Every structure is written in C-alpha cells, then in structure tokens.
Amino acid sequence: MPAQIPEPPMKDLIPGHADLARETTLLNPEPGDPGVRDSSLGGALLWPADEPWPYCAQEDHWTSGSDWRDPTEIVPGAVPMVPVLQLFARDVPGLEFPEGKDLLQLVWCALIHEQDPGPVMPRLYWRNEAEVTAGGLLTEIPGVSEGEYDEDHMPEPSTLSPTTAADYPSRHDLPGQLRETPLPDSHLIGTKVGGWPAWTQPADWPDCDSGHRMEHLLTITGDIQLGDCGGVYFFHCRRCPGLPWDWRFDCH
Ligand SMILES: [Zn+2]
Ligand SMILES: [Zn+2]
Numbered sequence: 001m002p003a004q005i006p007e008p009p010m011k012d013l014i015p016g017h018a019d020l021a022r023e024t025t026l027l028n029p030e031p032g033d034p035g036v037r038d039s040s041l042g043g044a045l046l047w048p049a050d051e052p053w054p055y056c057a058q059e060d061h062w063t064s065g066s067d068w069r070d071p072t073e074i075v076p077g078a079v080p081m082v083p084v085l086q087l088f089a090r091d092v093p094g095l096e097f098p099e100g101k102d103l104l105q106l107v108w109c110a111l112i113h114e115q116d117p118g119p120v121m122p123r124l125y126w127r128n129e130a131e132v133t134a135g136g137l138l139t140e141i142p143g144v145s146e147g148e149y150d151e152d153h154m155p156e157p158s159t160l161s162p163t164t165a166a167d168y169p170s171r172h173d174l175p176g177q178l179r180e181t182p183l184p185d186s187h188l189i190g191t192k193v194g195g196w197p198a199w200t201q202p203a204d205w206p207d208c209d210s211g212h213r214m215e216h217l218l219t220i221t222g223d224i225q226l227g228d229c230g231g232v233y234f235f236h237c238r239r240c241p242g243l244p245w246d247w248r249f250d251c252h
Contacts, residue, residue: 054081189222
C-alpha cells in the first residue's frame with residue numbers, strides 16, 4: 001500500500017498566499033518581575049548612567065515636584081517617559097540588530113495628550129549591552145506618579161518567552177486578488193517582532209525621507225491595554241544610514 005500523503009496545509013492551496021509568509025517572533029509577555037538584564041515588556045531598562053532619562057515636554061503636562069513619590073506636590077512640567085520594551089539580541093535571534101548593537105529599548109509617554117489618542121512620543125534606542133554595563137547604570141530612574149498617567153498606556157511589568165512562527169499579512173495587507181478569498185486565519189495578533197504589522201485598521205506603512213517603504217520592526221498589541229487603540233507599530237528603513245524609524249497606531 002502506498003504511504004499516505006499528508007494533506008497539504010490549506011495555505012498552500014491558495015496561490016500567492018504562501019509566498020507572503022514571514023517569520024515573526026511572538027514575545028508572549030507574562031506578568032512578572034523582570035530584571036534590568038532581562039528582556040521585558042514594561043520592565044526596568046538597562047540605562048547608561050551618563051544619559052539623562054527621557055521626558056515628554058508636552059505643554060499641558062503636570063508632574064510631581066522635587067520628589068515624584070510625593071503626590072501632594074504637582075506642578076506643570078515635563079514628565080518621565082515609561083519603559084515599554086527591552087529586547088536583548090540573545091532572546092530574539094530573529095531580530096537583526098545594527099552593527100555592534102545587541103539591545104533594543106522603547107519608551108513612550110503614558111500621559112493623555114488631548115489631541116492624540118494612543119501612546120505618544122515613543123523613542124527607540126539601539127545599544128551595546130557591554131558598553132552600557134562598562135559605563136555604569138543609571139540607578140535613579142524617575143517614575144510617573146500614580147494618577148498622572150493613562151493606565152492604558154502603562155504596560156504591566158512582564159517577562160517574555162519569545163517563540164518564532166510563520167506570519168501572514170492581515171486582510172489590510174493582502175494584495176487585491178487575495179482580499180476577497182477566504183483564507184486560513186494565519187495572521188498573528190500579538191506583541192511581536194518582524195512578520196507583519198497586526199493592523200486592526202487599513203494598513204498605513206510609513207516611507208522614510210528618501211522614499212523607501214519602511215520595514216515592520218515590531219508591533220505592540222493585545223498584551224497591554226491601549227484604550228481604544230488596536231496597536232502601536234514600529235518601522236525602520238535599513239537602506240538608509242542612521243536607521244531612520246517611524247511609528248503608527250490605529251484606533252477603533
Ligand atoms: Zn506626554
Ligand atoms: Zn530609507
């Protein structure tokens with residue numbers, strides 16, 4: 001009797017769809033107590049002592065006075081950004097780091113900006129772990145007083161257990177001829193690196209200043225509350241010097 005040939009996965013039956021597969025690393029955050037040397041969502045960042053912690057200087061922000069732990073003294077002023085993501089190269093082999101870098105960090109402002117829904121003013125940092133460690137770490141990282149920030153934009157400290165998977169575009173990124181085709185549900189929603197953006201709204205890919213379509217770097221979604229927003233998406237252009245990057249978010 002001939003050996004039974006397994007049924008090919010359904011995606012292989014749809015011409016063109018299999019070609020759209022991209023490897024993604026799902027970060028799988030779990031609430032926990034990540035250390036400064038762990039990859040984390042919302043955890044403490046390995047921050048160089050000689051680099052000031054970033055602040056958001058939006059005009060209408062109020063912040064704590066001389067001591068951020070004292071809730072009675074609130075004054076107008078810039079507020080500290082909050083840690084969002086820290087990725088060490090050893091934990092995310094699928095992420096290509098720039099030459100000499102092995103640590104990626106992301107912060108944003110967790111306060112409400114009246115004009116802009118969603119987290120704002122994100123900043124990305126590519127670093128070298130050994131260099132940061134050799135120069136000493138910033139020990140006093142300012143916090144945001146409770147009640148000041150929008151809880152939806154404050155990720156709960158979580159450890160990460162990255163896994164790789166094949167990712168397929170959301171409906172919004174499918175080429176026209178596939179958009180009306182029933183497809184297996186193979187688009188991965190979650191906080192992830194690489195793969196396809198987990199858009200919940202029509203795709204909105206940024207171009208760099210030189211007109212290159214940027215690549216999807218990472219998506220943050222699902223694992224943290226983002227208010228009415230579906231996700232926050234980061235992109236970069238690896239064809240241009242200085243690794244220009246940009247971000248998008250979408251709201252329901
Ligand atoms: Zn702000
Ligand atoms: Zn470019």
